[in-house]
Amino acid sequence: MCCAKKVVKKIAGEHTKCCITNPYDERRDACCNKKIIPKIPGRSECCHGRMIDPRKEFCCDFKIQKRKFGKSTGCCRLGLWKYTMYNTDSHICCARELRPRFTKYARRHEREEAKKRISCCNQAAYDTKHEICCGLRVHKRKNRAERCCGSRTYDRSRYICCDGRKYRFNRKKLVEQRGNTYCCGKRKYDRRRA
Secondary structure (H helix, E strand, O other), X not given: OEXXXXXXXXXXXHHEEEEOOEEEEOOOEEEEOOEEEEOEOOEOEEEOOEEEOOOOEEEEOOEEEEOOOHHXXXXXXXXXXXXXXEEOOOEEEXXXXXXXXXXXXXXXXXXXXXXXXXXXXXXXXXXXXXXXXEOOEEEEOOOOOEEEEOOEEEEOOOEEEEOOEEEEOOHHHHHHHXXXXXXXXXXXXXXXXX
């Protein structure tokens, strides 16, 4: 498997995860602030070196805080050392600004759709159903298989992107290659041979 552009051994089979360049067993440990630490039951997220319960707690402003808006609690960086919690159902944080996801006159079904589809790209809000953000630029989507490769788009059903470099799959071996080709840095590799 590949950890930070370095091929390493899977120490726990399918349960092996990366903590920077070090592999660890996700059933026993967690990666928190670039360190492997033992898991604590019910505490599955990291906040500045401590594990927290994401159902009740939230990491914002470099502190562990109670979730003010339940599952819809977000944290927006407004300035160099200024953060605020906000409701992700009604607002979006783009380029250190809180912006409404919809106008106050939007109908209920329009609000539900906007919550799911509006995202940020650099300083602009964009519609993820019709557009894609690559390298801080918004591009019109051509199809559902389109993904980013650096600042450009590519069709993931025909290519693989490794660290900004596109590789085309061989048409005759398309299905076989798609399922077994992975990246390690800018290089592609066949996981059956690595």
